[in-house]
Amino acid sequence: MSDQAEKLRNRLKMDIPSKEAKTLAVVSGKGGVGKSNFSLNFSISLARKGFKVLLFDLDIGMGNIEILMGRNSSLSIADFLSGKSSIEEVILRGPEGIEYISGGTGLSQLIRMDRESVDYFTASLSEVLRKYDYLIFDMGAGLNEETLSILLSVNEIFVITTTEPTSLMDAYATMKYIHMADSELPFYLVVNRAGSTKEGNETLSRLEDVLGKFLGRSPIKLGMLPDDKSVHEAVKRQIPFVLFNERSQAAKGMSAIAEKYMNKMNYNAEKRDNRGFTARLKQFLFER
Numbered sequence: 001m002s003d004q005a006e007k008l009r010n011r012l013k014m015d016i017p018s019k020e021a022k023t024l025a026v027v028s029g030k031g032g033v034g035k036s037n038f039s040l041n042f043s044i045s046l047a048r049k050g051f052k053v054l055l056f057d058l059d060i061g062m063g064n065i066e067i068l069m070g071r072n073s074s075l076s077i078a079d080f081l082s083g084k085s086s087i088e089e090v091i092l093r094g095p096e097g098i099e100y101i102s103g104g105t106g107l108s109q110l111i112r113m114d115r116e117s118v119d120y121f122t123a124s125l126s127e128v129l130r131k132y133d134y135l136i137f138d139m140g141a142g143l144n145e146e147t148l149s150i151l152l153s154v155n156e157i158f159v160i161t162t163t164e165p166t167s168l169m170d171a172y173a174t175m176k177y178i179h180m181a182d183s184e185l186p187f188y189l190v191v192n193r194a195g196s197t198k199e200g201n202e203t204l205s206r207l208e209d210v211l212g213k214f215l216g217r218s219p220i221k222l223g224m225l226p227d228d229k230s231v232h233e234a235v236k237r238q239i240p241f242v243l244f245n246e247r248s249q250a251a252k253g254m255s256a257i258a259e260k261y262m263n264k265m266n267y268n269a270e271k272r273d274n275r276g277f278t279a280r281l282k283q284f285l286f287e288r
């Protein structure tokens with residue numbers, strides 16, 4: 001391992017122009033609001049626009065993403081972290097050309113890694129990230145030390161909420177927590193399971209107002225997905241909803257969101273620092 005780590009370190013020192021994938025994390029406050037469905041179907045939508053997407057399931061212990069696309073594999077990031085597999089081996093093929101990594105139960109290992117392993121992990125990830133345009137993290141509900149270091153390393157945070165006040169409050173609390181740690185990390189808002197366009201827009205505006213008033217933040221309102229029976233049906237059939245029925249309201253909503261995202265690209269030009277995801281993650285893991 002140390003040999004390999006050394007090699008990677010040297011390669012990184014050679015100052016290869018760094019063009020890591022853009023990284024985004026999909027979060028909510030409350031659980032069960034649609035993060036995994038959003039992450040998977042948004043990934044597929046970006047892939048259909050010609051981008052190379054790596055979806056990373058961090059809903060540890062649940063293996064949700066795999067179930068949602070009707071796949072099943074025994075390999076997860078845990079196998080890489082424990083040294084059993086290479087990073088390439090734990091990257092699996094999903095539908096429409098997306099690739100994914102299962103979370104397994106492995107993330108707690110991240111926090112216990114010694115410096116050498118952190119070096120090796122981040123260097124391997126950095127190598128891999130050059131092959132993708134986007135790395136999308138499907139986060140579990142709730143925050144902890146490990147997930148926070150990932151959230152604070154990504155380029156963009158996608159916040160999913162339903163129209164229910166409980167979900168909204170929790171989404172706000174999550175954003176406040178992230179904002180306290182990094183006030184320049186951009187927030188993209190998505191309302192899921194909207195009963196109507198009006199209700200969805202009202203929810204987006206309410207959240208925008210609160211963020212402006214209390215945190216001085218202006219989030220990007222990406223849009224909404226309707227409450228749609230075909231999502232439920234697609235989940236049962238283990239087919240991503242944008243593939244299950246392209247003409248469903250949810251699929252149309254997703255395509256509008258992907259379109260809007262493309263138009264907002266570079267809206268928040270990276271002001272924080274121009275290091276890549278893995279450089280930031282490494283720093284967090286070293287500073288613990």
Ligand SMILES: Nc1ncnc2c1ncn2[C@@H]1O[C@H](COP(=O)(O)OP(=O)(O)OP(=O)(O)O)[C@@H](O)[C@H]1O
Pocket residue numbers: 028030031032033034035036037038059064139140141192193225226227228229231232235250
């Ligand atoms: N737009 C929608 N219309 C109808 N039902 C939906 C919609 N989005 C999600 N659901 C329902 O909500 C369930 C939970 O969705 P999902 O697993 O994506 O949530 P999650 O936020 O990832 O949950 P967790 O916090 O447990 O990870 C789905 O199985 C589906 O039945």
Ligand SMILES: [Mg+2]
Pocket residue numbers: 035036037059064138139140
């Ligand atoms: Mg989930």
